[in-house]
Amino acid sequence: MSKTKKPTRKHVSSGSEWEVKFGYSRAVAQGDFCFVSGTTGTNYETGKMPESAAQQTRNAVTTIDAALQAAGFEMGHVVRVQYTVTSRDVIEQIQPELQRAFGAIKPAATMVIAGLIEDGMKVEIEVTAFKG
Numbered sequence: 001m002s003k004t005k006k007p008t009r010k011h012v013s014s015g016s017e018w019e020v021k022f023g024y025s026r027a028v029a030q031g032d033f034c035f036v037s038g039t040t041g042t043n044y045e046t047g048k049m050p051e052s053a054a055q056q057t058r059n060a061v062t063t064i065d066a067a068l069q070a071a072g073f074e075m076g077h078v079v080r081v082q083y084t085v086t087s088r089d090v091i092e093q094i095q096p097e098l099q100r101a102f103g104a105i106k107p108a109a110t111m112v113i114a115g116l117i118e119d120g121m122k123v124e125i126e127v128t129a130f131k132g
Contacts, residue, residue: 012070014044014063018117026063029071032132038084038124039063040116053090053122057097060125068129076105077129083111084124094123 012027013019019026019037027036041056042049044063050056065075081102085091091111102109107127116124 010071012067014039014067016042016044027067027071029073032130034068034071034073034077034129034131036064036067036127036129038082038126039067040121040124049118049120051120053085053093054097056121056123057094057101057125060123061097061101064125064127068127073129073131075101077131078102078105078107078127079130080128081107081109082126083109084114084116084126085111086113086116086122088113090122 008030010029011025012029014026016026018024024037026039027034029035039060040049041053041059042063043059050059068074068077083094083098085094116122
């Protein structure tokens, strides 16, 4: 009887204090899939959360892209995205950034309006990528 080799699981960290605090990885890749955790707009070079929802979105996409690359994936592999925003008021502000990041990829998407863990956070983005 032959044993089937399990795909290797790879964990990616962005260095976020939240990853340590809550015990999760920025991304987990296994086989042809990569799951990127909900990512807010912290600028990891400065450690600051910008006030602008558009800038938060750009920062989140930058963090997501870096996590995907570290796991051996790219933005073009994204097949599913969930946007969580704190208010309908930010949708118009983030739309150009979402179009720039995902417009050519056209993943399946959901947008939810909900509170986030800190007051200054306005957007969180979670993606699933597949390269099979």
